[in-house]
Amino acid sequence: MIHFVTTHSRCVLTCLVVVLATLSSGQQASAGNRGWFAAGPSGVWRGQWVSQSSGHRGALGARIRQTGPDQYTALFYGRFAGVIPFVYRAPLNRVPGTADLYISSKRMPLLGTYQTTARISHGQFQADFVGRQDRGIFTMTRRR
DSSP, X not given: OHHHHHHHHXXXXXXXXHHHHHHHHHHHHHHHHHHHHHHTTOEXXXXXXXXXXXXXXXXXXXXXXXXXXXXXXXXXXXXXXXXXXXXXXEEEEEOTTOSSEEEEEEEETTTEEEEEEEEEETTEEEEEEEOSSOEEEEEEEEOO
């Protein structure tokens, strides 16, 4: 009987250690994920844009900085037709109640208002944009 209690106690103790170790590593992983999301979209991004309306595409980059809680300013830059540079600044706001969904609306001279909806997480920026006579996608990866 004493042998059974000792063996049983060792099993319980071993299970307890395994459970605590698992919980501890899970908390560290969660803390790492929180850190990733806490960084938000701030940083330097590179990728491309593609117009689904015209088929045009080109290089795209962005520098995004935080301006307030859940508010950012993005400086987008790239090339149209491979040679015509463009640069524009746009607000980027996290949708309340979400961890990775952002929206932007920017009135552009001669082009009308462009609205963008983006998913930004794990170093990826995936967005849809819609303008007066254009629609398409942005895909970028975080560079720093």
